[in-house]
Amino acid sequence: xxxxxxxxxxxxxxxxxxxxxxxxxxxxxxxxxxxxxxxxxxxxxxxxxxxxxxxxxxxxxxxxxxxxxxxxxxxxxxxxxxxxxxxxxxxxxxxxxxxxxxxxxxxxxxxxxxxxxxxxxxxxxxxxxxxxxxxxxxxxxxxxxxxxxxxxxxxxxxxxxxxxxxxxxxxxxxxxxxxxxxxxxxxxxxxxxxxxxxxxxxxxxxxxxxxxxxxxxxxxxxxxxxxxxxxxxxxxxxxxxxxxxxxxxxxxxxxxxxxxxxxxxxxxxxxxxxxxxxxxxxxxxxxxxxxxxxxxxxxxxxxxxxxxxxxxxxxxxxxxxxxxxxxxxxxxxxxxxxxxxxxxxxxxxxxxxxxxxxxxxxxxxxxxxxxxxxxxxxxxxxxxxxxxxxxxxxxxxxxxxxxxxxxxxxxxxxxxxxxxxxxxxxxxxxxxxxxxxxxxxxxxxxxxxxxxxxxxxxxxxxxxxxxxxxxxxxxxxxxxxxxxxxxxxxxxxxxxxxxxxxxxxxxxxxxxxxxxxxxxxxxxxxxxxxxxxxxxxxxxxxxxxxxxxxxxxxxxxxxxxxxxxxxxxxxxxxxxxxxxxxxxxxxxxxxxxxxxxxxxxxxxxxxxxxxxxxxxxxxx
Amino acid sequence: xxxxxxxxxxxxxxxxxxxxxxxxxxxxxxxxxxxxxxxxxxxxxxxxxxxxxxxxxxxxxxxxxxxxxxxxxxxxxxxxxxxxxxxxxxxxxxxxxxxxxxxxxxxxxxxxxxxxxxxxxxxxxxxxxxxxxxxxxxxxxxxxxxxxxxxxxxxxxxxxxxxxxxxxxxxxxxxxxxxxxxxxxxxxxxxxxxxxxxxxxxxxxxxxxxxxxxxxxxxxxxxxxxxxxxxxxxxxxxxxxxxxxxxxxxxxxxxxxx
Ligand code: SF4
Ligand code: SF4
Ligand code: FES
Numbered sequence: 016x017x018x019x020x021x022x023x024x025x026x027x028x029x030x031x032x033x034x035x036x037x038x039x040x041x042x043x044x045x046x047x048x049x050x051x052x053x054x055x056x057x058x059x060x061x062x063x064x065x066x067x068x069x070x071x072x073x074x075x076x077x078x079x080x081x082x083x084x085x086x087x088x089x090x091x092x093x094x095x096x097x098x099x100x101x102x103x104x105x106x107x108x109x110x111x112x113x114x115x116x117x118x119x120x121x122x123x124x125x126x127x128x129x130x131x132x133x134x135x136x137x138x139x140x141x142x143x144x145x146x147x148x149x150x151x152x153x154x155x156x157x158x159x160x161x162x163x164x165x166x167x168x169x170x171x172x173x174x175x176x177x178x179x180x181x182x183x184x185x186x187x188x189x190x191x192x193x194x195x196x197x198x199x200x201x202x203x204x205x206x207x208x209x210x211x212x213x214x215x216x217x218x219x220x221x222x223x224x225x226x227x228x229x230x231x232x233x234x235x236x237x238x239x240x241x242x243x244x245x246x247x248x249x250x251x252x253x254x255x256x257x258x259x260x261x262x263x264x265x266x267x268x269x270x271x272x273x274x275x276x277x278x279x280x281x282x283x284x285x286x287x288x289x290x291x292x293x294x295x296x297x298x299x300x301x302x303x304x305x306x307x308x309x310x311x312x313x314x315x316x317x318x319x320x321x322x323x324x325x326x327x328x329x330x331x332x333x334x335x336x337x338x339x340x341x342x343x344x345x346x347x348x349x350x351x352x353x354x355x356x357x358x359x360x361x362x363x364x365x366x367x368x369x370x371x372x373x374x375x376x377x378x379x380x381x382x383x384x385x386x387x388x389x390x391x392x393x394x395x396x397x398x399x400x401x402x403x404x405x406x407x408x409x410x411x412x413x414x415x416x417x418x419x420x421x422x423x424x425x426x427x428x429x430x431x432x433x434x435x436x437x438x439x440x441x442x443x444x445x446x447x448x449x450x451x452x453x454x455x456x457x458x459x460x461x462x463x464x465x466x467x468x469x470x471x472x473x474x475x476x477x478x479x480x481x482x483x484x485x486x487x488x489x490x491x492x493x494x495x496x497x498x499x500x501x502x503x504x505x506x507x508x509x510x511x512x513x514x515x516x517x518x519x520x521x522x523x524x525x526x527x528x529x530x531x532x533x534x535x536x537x538x539x540x541x542x543x544x545x546x547x548x549x550x551x552x553x554x555x556x557x558x559x560x561x562x563x564x565x566x567x568x569x570x571x572x573x574x575x576x577x578x579x580x581x582x583x584x585x586x587x588x589x590x591x592x593x594x595x596x597x598x599x600x601x602x603x604x605x606x607x608x609x610x611x612x613x614x615x616x617x618x619x620x621x622x623x624x625x626x627x628x629x630x631x632x633x634x635x
Numbered sequence: 636x637x638x639x640x641x642x643x644x645x646x647x648x649x650x651x652x653x654x655x656x657x658x659x660x661x662x663x664x665x666x667x668x669x670x671x672x673x674x675x676x677x678x679x680x681x682x683x684x685x686x687x688x689x690x691x692x693x694x695x696x697x698x699x700x701x702x703x704x705x706x707x708x709x710x711x712x713x714x715x716x717x718x719x720x721x722x723x724x725x726x727x728x729x730x731x732x733x734x735x736x737x738x739x740x741x742x743x744x745x746x747x748x749x750x751x752x753x754x755x756x757x758x759x760x761x762x763x764x765x766x767x768x769x770x771x772x773x774x775x776x777x778x779x780x781x782x783x784x785x786x787x788x789x790x791x792x793x794x795x796x797x798x799x800x801x802x803x804x805x806x807x808x809x810x811x812x813x814x815x816x817x818x819x820x821x822x823x824x825x826x827x828x829x830x831x832x833x834x835x836x837x838x839x840x841x842x843x844x845x846x847x848x849x850x851x852x853x854x855x856x857x858x859x860x861x862x863x864x865x866x867x868x869x870x871x872x873x874x875x876x877x878x879x880x881x882x883x884x885x886x887x888x889x890x891x892x893x
Pocket of ligand 3: 684686
């Protein structure tokens with residue numbers, strides 16, 4: 016029998032899994048409570064997915080437009096999320112974001128500046144005012160580097176290129192440890208921890224066309240699920256409207272929304288600016304209805320309404336999809352995104368340097384002269400681990416979650432720019448609450464050796480089998496299946512087909528086999544990740560089948576439109592006693608009446624109210 | 636589709652060799668795509684690093700036909716159709732396996748650098764005040780994606796094994812980004828001169844040539860830092876001036892928020 020005592024065991028009060036913006040924020044906060052804090056990551060420090068975020072972080076700093084206020088940010092977020100957001104999370108986010116962004120500056124972030132020397136803010140889809148603090152189009156890099164450079168001086172232990180396999184619980188059902196694997200050597204490491212924070216990001220790697228990197232295999236969802244935690248809102252996965260579509264090898268790579276924020280327009284093959292035809296009723300009053308008005312907005316006219324290209328991502332992604340279906344797609348089956356006719360070459364290079372570079376190198380195309388070709392790409396999970404809004408603790412005691420792997424903040428659709436600020440706000444809250452929880456806990460539990468042994472055996476079986484399914488092929492099958500059956504437009508028929516195929520893949524997975532030794536073996540890593548992707552994919556598909564309406568990022572061709580009745584429920588999935596996934600329609604918490612009032616006010620009333628509060632009344 | 640020949644280093648520090656692969660390459664592919672294809676079809680256990688596939692994370696650094704490059708931003712059509720493409724790991728860092736090297740030394744260098752410390756006087760209720768023109772240069776350095784290609788190519792590290800005495804170009808510009816930060820009031824010049832070894836660089840500009848972010852490492856970062864060291868430690872006028880007037884204070888940007 017496997018001798019556990021030979022495996023290195025490390026103790027931390029708080030252990031964070033994932034080192035993107037959320038994980039680093041959480042670790043920094045936890046260690047500031049004087050607790051021993053460790054952070055485990057699959058890649059090297061500073062390489063997490065956050066690095067790819069481009070546009071900016073949303074916070075009502077009101078540096079560019081003094082009318083901005085957390086209440087308006089909150090209202091925008093709720094409307095963007097089709098009112099399915101966990102009210103309290105959206106409230107905390109819009110209230111706390113400004114101070115967290117300013118703290119990032121204190122830690123060394125160097126944002127683009129306004130004329131007055133303050134943090135500059137840009138326009139983005141669904142945000143009423145210029146709200147995104149940014150650094151050109153590489154804001155995520157700025158965030159991760161700042162947190163990294165600050166974090167290394169806080170006494171946090173880092174464990175790089177280390178994959179989390181499964182959680183260990185004590186007899187009371189509380190999380191008390193986790194078993195991980197060094198990717199380099201293939202050897203195992205066991206962590207004892209009083210609380211564990213998941214900041215593991217999403218699971219877009221289950222789809223064929225995705226902006227996500229190899230790391231995005233739904234690890235947090237699957238590990239939490241296996242430990243008995245509840246997942247929520249998994250049917251809402253966002254397809255970003257603008258991914259690259261050509262050449263094929265770069266299909267899916269993100270084209271930042273800042274292109275539209277800076278004035279970029281969408282055209283079909285007939286040269287029509289089609290977004291004017293897709294303005295939803297709810298946004299009609301706040302969206303320009305002529306090209307002339309949109310042009311005035313871009314020129315800075317405060318009375319002009321926003322161009323329709325800046326509608327929320329779900330709307331734009333569906334519109335492009337429709338145009339392509341109607342035979343008006345671009346050469347390679349997407350839409351044209353043109354900034355060349357809207358801005359000078361110099362401006363484009365200054366404001367969107369990495370987009371300029373990306374297209375120049377990867378597509379041999381000069382975006383200051385020619386339009387880009389873009390199409391929807393699987394980008395972000397609004398759903399995830401169900402957490403308490405105030406503490407960010409999951410339904411398993413001692414397990415916390417923040418960032419993309421947590422559910423609730425973004426409801427049915429996330430606004431661009433609300434992700435980076437989410438990482439800062441909820442990373443901080445997770446760090447704080449997990450630290451307080453750990454401090455109360457006292458001593459470490461001893462780990463149940465049977466659980467540890469089982470986790471290790473599950474991993475090594477993949478290498479030891481004589482023969483079995485090839486993990487790479489299994490992954491390909493999954494991607495095709497999800498793209499085809501659980502894509503941007505869904506139906507009962509397709510979802511059922513998708514679920515049947517998943518059942519078959521789950522069976523194949525039982526015999527998955529990786530060739531080679533345990534040392535830096537990508538085939539083995541792929542096989543380990545497949546378990547997590549399959550759980551994630553199943554949760555998405557089953558939740559999508561249950562939600563019989565179209566809301567935000569979840570579109571059912573057989574149930575068009577939002578159904579008021581469905582607004583009262585979340586779909587929660589959990590591992591059932593029989594080992595199968597069980598889903599339930601769970602009633603949502605009632606909103607705080609004041610928050611409900613703010614979210615549902617007209618923009619005019621809300622702005623008047625804010626002006627009054629600030630004593631600006633009559634000054635107009 | 637066209638058949639292309641590849642040679643990829645397979646093995647560890649102790650033993651290894653160039654392995655030959657032949658594979659189909661289609662339009663628009665970059666070198667990383669081809670390596671992935673080989674990995675999926677012919678060499679499941681080929682070790683390499685990558686994340687973003689778009690030149691943003693700095694994970695995929697290798698040497699292609701001897702030149703240090705990001706494999707995700709190197710297009711196949713940069714090479715002649717009949718050219719064999721040779722991919723080897725970065726030479727300066729200890730090899731782990733195949734194309735993966737141990738870059739932990741770089742993380743150790745970063746820890747030696749004192750963190751940012753901003754002038755309290757510049758803090759207002761609306762955040763710190765500094766102007767775009769003051770931060771342009773700092774932002775250039777902050778574009779760094781930590782690919783370590785410059786570290787890999789710098790002969791002081793690569794050929795002369797001076798990693799005990801020189802932090803390398805990446806961390807020279809990291810220090811520059813702090814020293815040139817308009818509000819930073821920390822002093823890093825003594826360690827820059829001593830532990831960080833600013834004098835070791837003899838301005839060959841090889842680092843600047845390979846930087847995928849086109850950061851002008853040498854001219855905009857290293858040379859001004861060297862000059863500051865000279866001014867501080869070797870220029871008699873400033874040395875006397877400092878003795879009389881104390882250390883030179885940074886002139887902070889003006890605040891005018893109304
Ligand atoms: S310029 Fe200096 S740092 Fe750059 S490669 Fe040459 S010696 Fe190294
Ligand atoms: S300075 Fe340039 S070459 Fe050096 S690590 Fe940074 S991005 Fe890479
Ligand atoms: S994979 Fe990120 S830079 Fe190449």
